[in-house]
Amino acid sequence: xxxxxxxxxxxxxxxxxxxxxxxxxxxxxxxxxxxxxxxxxxxxxxxxxxxxxxxxxxxxxxxxxxxxxxxxxxxxxxxxxxxxxxxxxxxxxxxxxxxxxxxxxxxxxxxxxxxxxxxxxxxxxxxxxxxxxxxxxxxxxxxxxxxxxxxxxxxxxxxxxxxxxxxxxxxxxxxxxxxxxxxxxxxxxxxxxxxxxxxxxxxxxxxxxxxxxxxxxxxxxxxxxxxxxxxxxxxxxxxxxxxxxxxxxxxxxxxxxxxxxxxxxxxxxxxxxxxxxxxxxxxxxxxxxxxxxxxxxxxxxxxxxxxxxxxxxxxxxxxxxxxxxxxxxxxxxxxxxxxxxxxxxxxxxxxxxxxxxxxxxxxxxxxxxxxxxxxxxxxxxxxxxxxxxxxxxxxxxxxxxxxxxxxxxxxxxxxxxxxxxxxxxxxxxxxxxxxxxxxxxxxxxxxxxxxxxxxxxxxxxxxxxxxxxxxxxxxxxxxxxxxxxxxxxxxxxxxxxxxxxxxxxxxxxxxxxxxxxxxxxxxxxxxxxxxxxxxxxxxxxxxxxxxxxxxxxxxxxxxxxxxxxxxxxxxxxxxxxxxxxxxxxxxxxxxxxxxxxxxxxxxxxxxxxxxxxxxxxxxxxxxxxxxxxxxxxxxxxxxxxxxxxxxxxxxxxxxxxxxxxxxxxxxxxxxxxxxxxxxxxxxxxxxxxxxxxxxxxxxxxxxxxxxxxxxxxxxx
Numbered sequence: 001x002x003x004x005x006x007x008x009x010x011x012x013x014x015x016x017x018x019x020x021x022x023x024x025x026x027x028x029x030x031x032x033x034x035x036x037x038x039x040x041x042x043x044x045x046x047x048x049x050x051x052x053x054x055x056x057x058x059x060x061x062x063x064x065x066x067x068x069x070x071x072x073x074x075x076x077x078x079x080x081x082x083x084x085x086x087x088x089x090x091x092x093x094x095x096x097x098x099x100x101x102x103x104x105x106x107x108x109x110x111x112x113x114x115x116x117x118x119x120x121x122x123x124x125x126x127x128x129x130x131x132x133x134x135x136x137x138x139x140x141x142x143x144x145x146x147x148x149x150x151x152x153x154x155x156x157x158x159x160x161x162x163x164x165x166x167x168x169x170x171x172x173x174x175x176x177x178x179x180x181x182x183x184x185x186x187x188x189x190x191x192x193x194x195x196x197x198x199x200x201x202x203x204x205x206x207x208x209x210x211x212x213x214x215x216x217x218x219x220x221x222x223x224x225x226x227x228x229x230x231x232x233x234x235x236x237x238x239x240x241x242x243x244x245x246x247x248x249x250x251x252x253x254x255x256x257x258x259x260x261x262x263x264x265x266x267x268x269x270x271x272x273x274x275x276x277x278x279x280x281x282x283x284x285x286x287x288x289x290x291x292x293x294x295x296x297x298x299x300x301x302x303x304x305x306x307x308x309x310x311x312x313x314x315x316x317x318x319x320x321x322x323x324x325x326x327x328x329x330x331x332x333x334x335x336x337x338x339x340x341x342x343x344x345x346x347x348x349x350x351x352x353x354x355x356x357x358x359x360x361x362x363x364x365x366x367x368x369x370x371x372x373x374x375x376x377x378x379x380x381x382x383x384x385x386x387x388x389x390x391x392x393x394x395x396x397x398x399x400x401x402x403x404x405x406x407x408x409x410x411x412x413x414x415x416x417x418x419x420x421x422x423x424x425x426x427x428x429x430x431x432x433x434x435x436x437x438x439x440x441x442x443x444x445x446x447x448x449x450x451x452x453x454x455x456x457x458x459x460x461x462x463x464x465x466x467x468x469x470x471x472x473x474x475x476x477x478x479x480x481x482x483x484x485x486x487x488x489x490x491x492x493x494x495x496x497x498x499x500x501x502x503x504x505x506x507x508x509x510x511x512x513x514x515x516x517x518x519x520x521x522x523x524x525x526x527x528x529x530x531x532x533x534x535x536x537x538x539x540x541x542x543x544x545x546x547x548x549x550x551x552x553x554x555x556x557x558x559x560x561x562x563x564x565x566x567x568x569x570x571x572x573x574x575x576x577x578x579x580x581x582x583x584x585x586x587x588x589x590x591x592x593x594x595x596x597x598x599x600x601x602x603x604x605x606x607x608x609x610x611x612x613x614x615x616x617x618x619x620x621x622x623x624x625x626x627x628x629x630x631x632x633x634x635x636x637x638x639x640x641x642x643x644x645x646x647x648x649x650x651x652x653x654x655x656x657x658x659x660x661x662x663x664x665x666x667x668x669x670x671x672x673x674x675x676x677x678x679x680x681x682x683x684x685x686x687x688x689x690x691x692x693x694x695x696x697x698x699x700x701x702x703x704x705x706x707x708x709x710x711x712x713x714x715x716x
Contacts, residue, residue: 028059029162031106032099035144041112045073045084051110054080054097058104070096070237070278072340082110093277096237098149107147107237141165143216143232146198150206150236156199163196163216163232171221176232178214189214189234198232206236207273238275244283244334246270246348251332253352257320258359259311265300265352268307270334284339288347289331292324300330300352304339307332309350318354321389326354356391358449362399362421363387363460371425374470375433384414384423384463386445392421395449399423404462405442412441425465433471434507441465476502476513476558478570486575489542497525500532500570502558511560518569519555522546525572527556534572542576543610551575580615580666584608586674592690593647594683600647602633602678607641607662615666617641624659624673633658651680653689 033055045051054076056065067076073088076097095110146161163174176191176198177183189212191198196216212235217228246268253266274280284304290297301312309330311318320326330350337343364386371382390396401414401423411429416422423445431439444462451457478500485498504511515532517525524538534556542550552574559567584607591603609616618640623633632651637643645658656678663671681690 028057030058030060030104030159032056032108035106035108035147037108037110038113039110044087044089047084047086049084051082051084054082054099054108056080056099056101056106058101060101060103063102065099065101068098068100070094072279072337072342096147098237105152107149109145109147140227141216141218141230143230145233145235147235147237148200148204150204150239151241152200152203154203156203157190157201158199159197160200160234161198163191163198163230165196165218165227172218172226173221175217175219175225176214177217177229178212180209180212180234181214185209188212191216198234204236206238206275207242209236210238210275211235238278238280240274240280240336240342240344242273242280242336243344244270244272244336244346246332246334246346249348251348251350253309253350254355255311255318255352256355256357257318257326258315258357259318260315261311261313263311265309265311266350268302268309268332268334268348268350270307270346270348272334272336274336279337279340281336282338283334283336284343286333286335286339287330288333291329294324295322299328302330302332307334309352320354320356320391321360323354326356326391328352328354356394356396358390358396358447358451359455360389360396361451361455361457361461362397362445362447363458364445364463367460367463369463369465370468371465372468372470373427373431374472376430376472376474378427378430380424380426381467382425382465383417383420384425384443384445384465386421386423388421388447390447396447397421398448400446400448402444402446403441404444406440412439414443431469432505433469434505437469437471439467439469441467471506473509473560473562473564473566474505475566475568476504476560477568478502478556478558482571482573484573484575486577487540488577488579489540490579490581491536491540493536493538495536497534497536497574498572500527500534500556500558500572502532502568502570504560506560506562509562511562513561514559516557516559517554518557521554522552524552525554532556532558540574540576542578542612543582547576550578578612578615580611580664580668580670582610582615583670583672584616584619584662584664585672586660586662586676588676589674590677590679591645592679592681592688593651594688595650595653595680596683597647597650600650602645602647603676604638604642604644605635605660605676609664611664611666616664618665620663622661622663624661632656635660645676645678653680653682655679 037052039052051074056062065078069076073085074082074095075085076082082097093112095112097108097110099106142164144161148160152158165172173193174191174196176189180188181190187201189198189200211233214232214234215229216232217225217230220226248269251266251268255263255265268285270283272281272283285302285307286304287300287302290299295317296313299311299313300309302309330352331347332350333345333347335343335345364384369382369384373381384401386399388397388399399416399421401416403412403414409429411427411431412425413428414423414425417424423443442462442464446457446461479502483498483500487497500515502513504513514529515527516529517527522538522544524536524540525534526537527534540552546552554572556570556572557567558570559565587606588603593602605621607617607619621635621637621643623635631648633645633647635643635645658676658678659673660676661671661673663669679690681688
């Protein structure tokens with residue numbers, strides 16, 4: 001049948017319920033006759049209180065009709081009466097009632113509002129305007145909100161609501177659009193173009209999309225919009241289809257031993273993907289299992305609402321050193337539906353570690369330790385053992401040792417072995433049997449961390465170490481060592497350099513000492529084996545490669561008469577003073593020049609001397625007499641160490657030997673007479689030809705003149 005009458009409105013108020021009803025002459029539409037109710041929130045819903053009456057009709061007799069309420073504190077009886085099961089003051093903002101029979105199902109919403117919200121909510125729903133006695137609808141399309149439970153089972157499509165148009169136009173069609181229709185995800189909803197029935201085509205998941213905002217409009221046969229669009233809201237009603245999940249693991253908490261009862265250890269928080277405004281996501285926590293179960297099977301308690309885990313045993317039982325294990329594992333359960341039996345559960349394991357505090361001082365395993373060490377030896381001589389009941393590898397267990405008496409010379413040190421916690425007592429300065437054969441040390445041990453206030457170190461935290469020093473045959477000792485002496489080089493062979501002195505530290509043994517040469521790189525020295533006198537066996541040469549920075553170094557041995565004999569080594573440094581015993585040397589000894597050279601400055605000569613200043617420069621450069629009527633070259637001094645040879649004219653191609661003498665500044669001075677070989681070459685096109693085609697000119701004459709010059713100097 002078609003719509004035969006216009007909408008009529010009336011209001012029915014009671015102290016608690018505001019009802020809105022539509023009077024219309026329509027064919028039977030399966031479902032709730034009214035889908036949205038507004039009730040004023042009372043101070044408290046009382047047990048067995050009738051809240052309101054719901055009317056559901058599947059148009060086929062309502063066979064096997066059942067109701068479900070989103071809040072378990074309410075129920076719907078067979079006649080549609082919504083009743084409270086117990087006294088309750090807080091129920092949230094809304095209740096949802098789902099009805100289903102063999103032939104139909106539908107959902108109604110009961111919105112709970114305060115007294116000051118009632119008028120505004122009603123006006124919002126009816127879209128009233130003006131202040132006339134009869135409300136008037138703004139639009140001809142009525143699209144009431146649709147509520148659809150998630151996880152509905154087939155068959156699909158399933159009718160979920162209806163859009164009504166108050167003004168009939170022949171050939172007009174309904175058109176639905178929006179996300180879920182013609183936008184992704186497409187095809188979830190559709191509308192009957194003629195009747196306005198809205199259907200869902202598949203199962204919905206509130207955790208994916210909770211609300212759909214669609215638009216309904218009316219078009220003519222050509223598709224032109226003649227009314228609308230009007231917003232159509234579709235809300236997906238949550239079902240308890242998600243278990244609580246612990247997502248933030250692993251869960252590890254720490255609590256100090258001896259902590260007061262009620263100390264918070266950690267917080268466990270689970271997540272439920274269901275609607276947080278419903279009991280489907282209302283979680284309660286519980287401890288299912290504790291491992292180990294000693295000293296109490298209930299060491300901890302979890303706040304059912306917050307998830308805080310706290311200690312519930314006395315501080316005495318929370319003693320790490322007496323526990324079977326300092327680690328406890330708790331299986332924690334989170335259950336939705338406020339913890340009711342019908343709720344879904346999820347579990348996780350919480351690990352709780354009992355942390356140590358320094359409530360046990362370290363104690364030596366015995367009061368006195370013994371150690372034996374040979375004199376002259378360093379290193380660890382004894383390991384001191386301690387016991388500590390606190391947690392290993394923590395500051396409450398790690399030991400710190402201190403020598404508090406018996407170590408005035410700082411000959412001993414003690415360090416902690418990081419693996420064993422033992423005290424490693426070491427000799428760091430060699431001990432001397434002849435000075436003291438016995439040592440007594442007093443040692444204390446403490447922890448890195450301070451003890452708790454009511455615990456103190458006792459007598460067992462100190463111990464005595466008795467150390468016995470064993471005598472060994474020590475080698476003789478040179479005095480001083482190293483030994484230094486200054487001598488002039490070239491002193492006569494057999495000269496006395498030094499008499500060494502070595503003593504035997506073993507004064508109680510009365511041993512004799514013999515001396516010998518241990519290392520003499522140049523073989524210049526000898527030593528008297530009895531009295532230690534060192535003499536020369538060769539000339540001491542300061543310019544020798546065995547001398548470094550004017551110092552010659554040799555090693556000598558002092559050997560006692562012990563069995564076996566012991567040896568001491570002494571070092572002798574001889575500083576050698578320089579004498580003028582080296583003639584200067586000239587460089588270079590060869591020069592070349594072109595026979596047609598314009599620059600007749602042939603070569604710059606330099607001189608060097610192995611001796612030290614003042615037995616070196618300034619040097620004196622001289623030419624021997626030149627034969628013939630004309631002089632061919634001359635020499636000019638440039639500075640203390642260099643001079644220049646200059647030709648006085650161009651010479652023919654030949655080899656010439658120029659006699660030159662160079663004299664140092666020593667006292668007496670030393671002269672070196674040498675020759676500079678000069679090659680006069682033919683030069684063409686930047687090429688020099690120095691082949692000896694001509695005989696030597698004046699070479700013999702120059703040699704004779706040089707010999708004559710040397711003879712004259714000798715007689716002088």
